[in-house]
Amino acid sequence: MPEPRTINAAEALREAMDLALERWPDVFLMGEGVADPKGIFGTTAGLADKHGRARVVEMPVSENGLTGVAIGAALMGRRPVLVHQRVDFALLSIEQLFNSAAKSHYVTAGRHRVPLVVRMVIGRGWGQGPQHSQSLEAMFAHVPGLKVVMPSTPREFKGLLLGAIEDDNPVLMLEHRWLHYITGDVPEGFYSTPLDGPRLAREGQDVTIVASSYMVFEALRAAEALAGAGCTAEVFDLRILRPLALDPILASVQKTGRLITVDTGWRIGGMGAEIVAEITERAFAHLKAPPRRLGLPDHPTPSSRALAAAYYPGSVDIVDAVEQLLELGQGAAETARQACVAARQGVPMDKPDPAFKGPF
Amino acid sequence: MPEPRTINAAEALREAMDLALERWPDVFLMGEGVADPKGIFGTTAGLADKHGRARVVEMPVSENGLTGVAIGAALMGRRPVLVHQRVDFALLSIEQLFNSAAKSHYVTAGRHRVPLVVRMVIGRGWGQGPQHSQSLEAMFAHVPGLKVVMPSTPREFKGLLLGAIEDDNPVLMLEHRWLHYITGDVPEGFYSTPLDGPRLAREGQDVTIVASSYMVFEALRAAEALAGAGCTAEVFDLRILRPLALDPILASVQKTGRLITVDTGWRIGGMGAEIVAEITERAFAHLKAPPRRLGLPDHPTPSSRALAAAYYPGSVDIVDAVEQLLELGQGAAETARQACVAARQGVPMDKPDPAFKGPF
């Protein structure tokens, strides 16, 4: 693998897409704004000029129809990458995703393939409000035939996008908007990361934390803060939400006896529910305490920063959850919480955390 | 409450709708086929003739648009009841349901109300295949602002439909196609059942079984068969999947120490995951064994009866699950399984069970 450099995730995505367009003639990119001057938060910037409008296809505002178009092209051997600037807009295309994309391979007894990638951005901050901030990974992860990916580090943004394009199945990639800004080591040139399960992000002995997307960084911050309090947390980046490969997490819980899940989406009916239910069934005898789930509270995203601040779980909440699962020394939890708060450097809660910079 | 009679659930629904149209001038019914000669499996038969085409509105094949139309009418004080012959068709309307219906009350700080009922039918049997048989309750139950109801008995079909129409929130009612045929005691005249939590369907001491919709009857059959084997199962009809009121189930598990969930939808990411995760967190110390979840296996519904037979969990699978959670006497599980099989009277698995007749 070539030498690492520090770039942000948006650049990593752009680079991955550029490489894909160069490497595979069947790949093309489509979406509202893919060829516009801002290029989907920079993730597609310049690609239309370089690869032409036939490979970087500007799209009418027709999410459902164009998802069907992408599926049709994929069935004929093309490898489309479709981008939505918000997950919320993809709600218009659920029928095509759930029925046509997810089921074609199965219903044709394996004869059809839908090598489609759909990138969807999870909005957060700056008063996005209830219809520009939904994180609906659990809904997609319920449907057999789809693959669901949530990258976290820039290195993985690049590798997983290329891995998703290489995959012969419909892959939905949910990208947290705030992660576009994070920087980290990203190897140059081509490499692809297979869609094969969680990534161990930090080793530990006392508690297993399973987080996705932006929450991986909140979990790592909590783990860092807890380390100072004498508690070592093992942190997994869930990464591949469907198909769900829970074995590494199972092994970890068998070791730690404690499980916390942290979702970017709603807690009720979220990914954490599936993980906790399955791990409880398979590691019941090893559990020292009831597993805990963190996620969004049971209401839509309010726009006002006065309301949105408490809406999102963060490292402090993770420390709280750990405190409930095991005995931390006198004052240790409080110290850890303070370390978490300090790390945010007073940036308002509706702006991305400037501390989330690589290398990771 | 007036005298009970024995009618089937389709008739109960028709009666409820008829009463609603009579009682409340703001109520109207719309859907593809509501005014046609077959009237949505008989559930709307005759209503157009009786109440007129202005109250029973035949719909173009435009599920998304007409969902929005219903929401707009509801915002202006009407109380629409919208019907889809399959849940699968409602996938076209997810954007309107999740964004407009679910969030209007919240985002207007309580000023808007969307008193909308959407009836959706879950298909099963006779080779329906992958796109006419989906049971997507877990997906709907993930979204704050929606209410999600799955009735089981004819009495409840009637009461819950009227309760849903009385409710000032958007209510999605998922009706299992096979339940339209079941018969049971249904009081005449008006009564409505509030949307307020699970229903205790059978008392027991040894294991708690939480089932929804058609699975309630499979669970009851298993409980009946197990009773012969000296095991008493407590069976809950989940009924209201959102908002989820788990207290009665929690109390039951605190008593039995054992929990089994049975979904009509996919097991992975299904309602059972939420129930098991939440009950485990709140009743951890009481659990004598790891909770178990039953639901559809992780693939689309195959059409051929040779493949579909094993697709659906039934009473035998529930007995199997109970056997894994507690010691049944020598041969007792096998006897219970045989009792379950005998009760089906040899009817092929792609046809509704003739034994599921009331009174319940």
Add this chain to the structure above:
Amino acid sequence: MTVQTTTAARPAKDSDIDPGPEASLRLYGSMLRIRMVEEEIATRYPAEEQKMRCPVHLSVGQEAIAVGASVCLRPDDQVVSNHRCHAHYLAKGGDLKAMLAELYGKAAGCCGGRGGSMHLFDTAAGVLLSLPVVGSSIPIGVGAALAFKQQGRDSVCVIYLGDAALEEGVYHESANFAALQDLPAIFMCENNLYSVYTHLRDRQPPRPLVDMGRAHGMPSCHVDGNDVGAVTRAVTEAVDRARGGRGPSFILADTYRWREHCGPFYDNDLGYRSEAEFAAWRERDGLARMRGQLSEAGILDADREAGMVQTIEDEIAEAFDFAEAAAFPDAKSAGDGVYA
């Protein structure tokens, strides 16, 4: 009814207008075969053993559209269809045995028994797929056309859609994109006046239905869908345009479904349509009409007809024998092949 186009079309070639006796007989034979296959399904479906256990939407009465369109197509051209896909599939050369085996839920079915009658496809014949959700296959057909354009191929995709599918927004999204990108797509709308038991007038406002194509800037025409020649001429023109990179077309073809919406029987007794209407449309039967024309022209006589019928009957009997004898898929395989 004659072809009315909105474009100044180049004049049809002579061969388009009169395909010659052999080709005419082939067209007739194709329609006859589809009719006979479906009538045989209708006969066997309600039999006591109930061996075909999936919903069936018969195309009886609508065959001329599928046949008239398919004769203009090459095997590498694709068609996409909907719930009522039998005629489209057979006319394009879809394998009869694989179709019947699918209706029987057998492993030898085109979907290995997983799809049933609304999911017919045949890759070799260029039947890309059929989908049971109204409108869903429309953008998929446009996607196939996009693939052709991207690949620099001169293949085309015919998208069959019912009159009700025009009510789904996805039709408009698909048409807009096809027209924007000048894709080789042909929207073939079969107007049989009904969506299940609901008449067009209860679903759409009064205005020329062909405006649904024109609104998106597509050359659009309106033909008698029971006149196989008229359909062929319209599709020939559309195919020429598509292969020449001159974009999509919209063809509105009037026709009528004879049997019930779903199932093997007749359903006029339900009262949603009149016997008179039904009888008038039966008079306009495309198959009988063509038989009459061929007889009059001296191309078809009773012997020749009997020979054709016999050949088709034999083929059908053999295909049903095959489907009935074929093995069910292994129950243990039900979970296989969710992912590639």
Add this chain to the structure above:
Amino acid sequence: MTVQTTTAARPAKDSDIDPGPEASLRLYGSMLRIRMVEEEIATRYPAEEQKMRCPVHLSVGQEAIAVGASVCLRPDDQVVSNHRCHAHYLAKGGDLKAMLAELYGKAAGCCGGRGGSMHLFDTAAGVLLSLPVVGSSIPIGVGAALAFKQQGRDSVCVIYLGDAALEEGVYHESANFAALQDLPAIFMCENNLYSVYTHLRDRQPPRPLVDMGRAHGMPSCHVDGNDVGAVTRAVTEAVDRARGGRGPSFILADTYRWREHCGPFYDNDLGYRSEAEFAAWRERDGLARMRGQLSEAGILDADREAGMVQTIEDEIAEAFDFAEAAAFPDAKSAGDGVYA
């Protein structure tokens, strides 16, 4: 540009054509006020404290459409809008303080701070709602029209939609139903040529955009959206039709957005549109044009103009003071009111 209708419309009343000096001044004042409110938002938005923390889509340049439509409406008539809703809201009488407080995320905002600038509504004024997802409010407006019809009321609903919303299938589903049911709905399409940074020509095929209304059998016309009189005449006719139970109308109004798609600045530097195009459209500014007409007609002079500006400035200053001083919603209330 003149109003071209497809219907033989009854001749407009004299009062429709010349509203008289006071009414003309009110129209002008309404446009001026919207312009000044939005320019003030644009000025304050980037201030260091960044107090308005939600996306804003300014309508500067497009005011004549909202004002020309609203003057034809009664308070019980409803409008529904999209992401670019400020002008629609204000023109219909939406409360300025509640709007600004919403942009500031305050409890006194129309949504209590929960929605931000894309969710403006004002029940008393007849602004039913605004929604940020393109096309989503279209069927909701049709639903309001359905409610009016069912209730036997003669109110109407104006549905504002951008040129890109025509690409969403839901527009067509909504238009079809409105036309089918003869609903009192008016589809007011603001064609500002762009969806974000993408020109119409890259999203839709070349054909008259007004065909989008005609295809659904609606009386449809095309007006200069920067000519408030032209808009008023078209909407008057459509409102008459709707109130009279004669169904929906489609109005295509050409206009241009001056500032960036989202945010307070200008964005021509991005290069997606030319300075020449921008300058040409600025020339056609509806506000300046009306000012010119009123001056020429001797209705408006510098003093009167100054007086109007002063009054509006005072109102705006007071409304901003209110919004800035207003309390944030209580963080503990964030979970309230999910269910009624």
